[in-house]
């Protein structure tokens with residue numbers, strides 16, 4: 001069990017749920033305490049020890065169902081799938097099953113035990129039969145329990161799937177020749193087909209689970225942290241959005257802590273003693289040294305053109321968080337034009353602010369991006385807000401549509417600023433190809449980083465905070 | 468403490484708390500593994516009550532630390548009773564004079580006083596606040612840290628330290644180590660994200676609004692005087708209200724308040740004309756009240772239709 005749990009923790013981690021070693025050990029202890037008999041308790045035990053954020057709950061549930069789906073669960077799920085497909089209620093389905101049984105009994109056709117179990121949804125017997133077969137295979141062919149494919153063939157052989165195939169034809173014929181109305185006949189036939197197919201499905205999943213192959217497959221699909229934003233499904237994007245929110249929260253906590261610690265400064269004994277002379281040496285007035293912290297000043301230029309559409313939202317969310325965090329942030333978005341959105345971001349909640357930025361009311365987002373032009377507009381109109389304390393952050397892919405690169409304007413910005421960071425949502429390997437002017441722009445920056453998946457986003461944020 | 472998960476369920480039930488199996492499992496594990504439980508969830512789903520009932524069920528005293536913005540170590544841990552110290556010095560003035568009698572220099576006097584100051588900074592003059600109470604108690608306790616999300620980040624860090632070592636240092640007295648590790652329940656409304664470090668140390672329990680059956684059972688336990696039919700109507704309406712995007716979603720306390728109010732007014736069914744007067748028990752904001760009224764109308768219309776159908780069928784049979 002321990003081994004299996006450690007593997008499960010690994011699976012969670014690969015899906016972006018952070019489980020520490022201590023928590024895994026807690027999970028092991030919790031499982032020992034509740035015992036493994038009851039699935040519901042095992043679930044509760046793992047959930048309370050391994051998942052600490054409500055937003056991870058859904059992913060956990062999915063992975064749990066997948067990882068701990070015993071044979072019984074697989075059989076149940078297969079049954080539910082058939083029921084859904086036929087669009088019948090539980091009662092209606094039961095009726096159908098009963099009528100089918102009656103029909104077959106009346107004809108006096110001798111059915112095999114396996115076919116009976118399958119058609120009457122006798123899950124317990126079916127499970128027992130498959131388990132028994134698996135046990136035998138392990139005993140007789142120890143080497144073959146390793147690969148899912150061979151294991152499944154052996155299973156099919158052991159429960160005599162071929163004989164079952166012959167029965168399928170016989171049963172379908174019986175349904176066809178019955179005096180039921182056409183709709184009922186069609187439903188019965190469909191049901192028989194689906195149930196027989198389901199068995200194959202059950203065997204496949206069971207074999208995969210027993211040999212651990214499915215776990216590996218799932219893992220590859222789910223490695224969210226390293227997956228590029230561009231290829232994500234809606235659901236995955238949702239999780240990333242949450243991650244970004246969390247990230248922002250963490251940023252904020254870190255910042256507020258720092259602020260608090262530096263609010264007073266250190267106790268200054270010398271100054272205190274000097275002051276105390278006024279009151280005859282009583283240290284009445286405690287003195288603290290005031291360390292002046294230079295306030296971070298950030299100017300963000302965020303590309304919102306079509307080529308970065310899927311990423312623009314995170315970028316803007318990041319911008320929003322930054323603005324929330326440090327109050328001296330000025331935010332701009334650009335495509336071919338450039339517009340300031342600082343006020344918009346300050347006045348609206350994050351969702352609305354981003355919608356406003358992207359819906360075309362601030363600037364034309366359907367134009368072809370022109371970084372050079374945007375930089376020029378910035379220099380001409382806003383150069384004054386950049387000084388030696390300012391960090392300028394550019395978020396964009398540097399794809400300039402073969403317009404004039406205008407890197408001298410970026411250079412001008414850099415000369416005025418403390419530093420220029422550029423975060424690019426495109427893979428490094430493609431920089432400089434096609435209309436990408438990234439290599440040229442990179443020369444005008446202090447830091448250039450790829451930012452195309454969650455892990456890189458984390459890194460980028462770390463850089464920003466550590467400045 | 469608890470013999471099994473079922474034991475948790477039954478003992479909680481005797482104290483009027485309806486525990487789901489999931490919740491009971493977490494409580495069972497927390498008491499067995501001696502780990503704090505962090506309970507998160509919306510307002511009014513029984514987070515605070517969980518800790519209170521836990522204390523009753525295991526028959527241990529409950530120590531409650533209510534968190535709020537600006538709560539600091541002093542208020543959570545201990546304070547010196549300055550007034551009492553001052554009073555003692557006044558009363559003992561003569562005695563202090565005695566102590567200082569045969570010293571002639573200032574330095575000598577300070578030295579003398581310093582030798583005695585342990586008297587004033589002793590446990591006699593300490594005012595224990597919840598955390599110290601829980602730690603220094605000679606019986607184990609249930610420590611409820613309520614609404615930790617309202618406290619500042621720094622306090623959370625401090626709390627984390629206490630929960631890791633179960634000891635605190637009072638500079639004048641030295642380190643006080645807990646005789647018994649308390650059962651700790653922390654609750655949070657998610658006003659802000661708690662630190663990972665704190666979460667790692669806790670078992671996590673997310674409590675959501677109850678489902679229909681659970682809520683009926685809670686009414687049965689907490690408002691046994693209410694009629695079953697009325698309870699079913701009330702639960703239907705409340706559950707549908709929770710699906711709306713209200714400014715304040717009604718919790719269990721609101722359900723209980725409402726049904727108690729209705730019962731008190733002898734209202735037997737929700738189509739009574741006085742029902743809308745009891746609405747402030749369940750929704751607090753004006754906009755919410757309006758939407759709740761619409762929802763109620765909707766429900767009654769549906770109920771009437773269902774009843775109509777039911778009686779038709781009766782006639783046919």
Ligand SMILES: Nc1ncnc2c1ncn2[C@@H]1O[C@H](COP(=O)(O)OP(=O)(O)OP(=O)(O)O)[C@@H](O)[C@H]1O
Nearest residue numbers: 483484485509510511512513514515516685719720
């Ligand atoms: N499972 C339950 N069984 C019995 N009573 C319950 C249950 N859950 C909640 N209650 C009742 O609901 C009321 C609200 O519970 P409680 O005050 O503990 O909520 P809370 O989650 O702490 O809310 P808040 O976040 O506002 O502090 C209490 O009167 C409690 O008795």
Ligand SMILES: [Mg+2]
Nearest residue numbers: 514515516654
């Ligand atoms: Mg509470």
